[in-house]
Amino acid sequence: MSVRHALLALLSEGPKYGLQLRQEFEERTGDVWPLNVGQVYTTLQRLERDGVVESDDTDDTGPQKCFRITDAGEEELAEWLRTPPDLTAPPRDELVIKVLVSTRLRGVDVHEVIQLHRRYIVELMQQWTSLKEDEGEFDLNLALVVDAELFRLDSVVHWLDAADGRLKRAALEPVGPAATRPRLRRRLAVRR
Amino acid sequence: MSFLELRQVSKVYGQGPTEVHALSDIDLSVEASSLVAVMGPSGSGKSTLLTIAGSLEEPTSGEVLVGGAALSGLSRNDKARLRRRTIGYVFQEFNLLAGLTAVENVSLPLELDGVSARKARLAGMAVLEELALADRASRYPDELSGGERQRVAIARALIGGRQLLLADEPSGALDQANGEGVMRMLLAACKRGVAAVVVTHDAKLASWADRVVFLRDGRIVDQTNPPPSAESLVQSAPQP
Numbered sequence: 438m439s440v441r442h443a444l445l446a447l448l449s450e451g452p453k454y455g456l457q458l459r460q461e462f463e464e465r466t467g468d469v470w471p472l473n474v475g476q477v478y479t480t481l482q483r484l485e486r487d488g489v490v491e492s493d494d495t496d497d498t499g500p501q502k503c504f505r506i507t508d509a510g511e512e513e514l515a516e517w518l519r520t521p522p523d524l525t526a527p528p529r530d531e532l533v534i535k536v537l538v539s540t541r542l543r544g545v546d547v548h549e550v551i552q553l554h555r556r557y558i559v560e561l562m563q564q565w566t567s568l569k570e571d572e573g574e575f576d577l578n579l580a581l582v583v584d585a586e587l588f589r590l591d592s593v594v595h596w597l598d599a600a601d602g603r604l605k606r607a608a609l610e611p612v613g614p615a616a617t618r619p620r621l622r623r624r625l626a627v628r629r
Numbered sequence: 630m631s632f633l634e635l636r637q638v639s640k641v642y643g644q645g646p647t648e649v650h651a652l653s654d655i656d657l658s659v660e661a662s663s664l665v666a667v668m669g670p671s672g673s674g675k676s677t678l679l680t681i682a683g684s685l686e687e688p689t690s691g692e693v694l695v696g697g698a699a700l701s702g703l704s705r706n707d708k709a710r711l712r713r714r715t716i717g718y719v720f721q722e723f724n725l726l727a728g729l730t731a732v733e734n735v736s737l738p739l740e741l742d743g744v745s746a747r748k749a750r751l752a753g754m755a756v757l758e759e760l761a762l763a764d765r766a767s768r769y770p771d772e773l774s775g776g777e778r779q780r781v782a783i784a785r786a787l788i789g790g791r792q793l794l795l796a797d798e799p800s801g802a803l804d805q806a807n808g809e810g811v812m813r814m815l816l817a818a819c820k821r822g823v824a825a826v827v828v829t830h831d832a833k834l835a836s837w838a839d840r841v842v843f844l845r846d847g848r849i850v851d852q853t854n855p856p857p858s859a860e861s862l863v864q865s866a867p868q869p
Binding site for chain 1: 831835838853
């Protein structure tokens with residue numbers, strides 16, 4: 438999540454104070470992402486240095502300082518909205534690594550490890566769903582953020598289910614010797 | 630008190646070398662006013678568990694209790710009456726009768742139970758109104774959207790104050806918004822005292838339940854813990 442561009446988006450609606458920016462950021466994300474005030478001012482300083490926002494001509498860095506977006510800022514914001522986040526390279530996902538390691542370790546049941554994570558994620562999803570049921574009706578931003586989180590967690594459960602099934606089948610039909618297999622690394626490297 | 634209880638339930642299909650253990654030693658209890666989801670991949674025994682809980686099939690061993698009464702002690706007629714009066718079923722394919730209107734579909738279980746057509750229709754309208762479907766009462770199933778059809782099917786499952794609701798992938802064929810609508814209805818029924826079991830492979834759907842039970846190869850391997858407060862979520866949310 439880019440705090441930089443979220444602040445630019447808020448400033449594109451009109452000039453705002455630092456504290457006001459923090460409060461509006463939290464409201465717009467359904468109060469799900471708390472932001473500390475230090476983070477707001479550090480980011481604003483960088484934005485000002487880069488010429489994408491400007492402030493009243495004072496040395497005061499306190500809450501009374503008002504910030505405005507510049508033309509360069511508007512351009513940067515428009516470009517950011519349309520730039521897809523980098524999803525091409527496979528991320529070093531901690532859960533994937535845990536499952537991979539579990540398949541190798543003696544005395545570790547990989548299916549048990551998978552189930553433990555599956556349960557934890559479903560418990561999280563239960564909490565998100567009940568939060569959305571309780572408050573989502575009154576807060577559209579919250580409902581949107583919670584949906585995103587539910588879809589993300591759901592995809593992790595899907596992967597765990599698929600891994601569970603794949604490992605079960607693989608245990609029944611062992612694969613051939615390593616030398617005959619194509620190297621995965623080479624194929625993935627093409628996408629980096 | 631639990632309204633549905635499965636004690637050491639096992640189900641074996643076939644014999645000898647072709648024997649398949651669909652369920653093994655299942656212990657499950659579902660309280661009134663609670664929604665339990667049973668999650669597992671296809672072939673894990675989910676649907677068998679539901680048909681046995683609903684007395685549509687008998688376990689090879691073990692006992693099923695509905696409302697405190699052991700199904701094994703009931704005659705065929707008693708079981709049929711239990712299914713008509715106490716248990717409501719919801720399936721993925723809705724299973725509405727094409728030749729009947731929505732309200733006729735909904736009131737059919739009461740008519741089959743000997744309630745007069747007029748009274749059954751009134752009860753049917755009452756449930757449809759409760760589920761905000763009154764304006765669809767005289768439509769035929771093919772004149773309804775998928776979401777509406779499933780809501781009518783749930784109305785049929787709830788009519789006559791049924792206390793146990795058994796649902797097999799109830800939002801499986803629906804989009805996100807309609808699937809949520811279906812789960813919201815099931816949850817509302819539970820708040821009014823119904824005990825409900827939903828079997829599904831879908832974690833988003835299961836996440837509506839008070840408790841999620843995980844089924845693998847016919848065995849219950851795990852279940853979720855009671856959820857902590859929503860406060861902990863905000864603290865654990867990914868930082869921007």
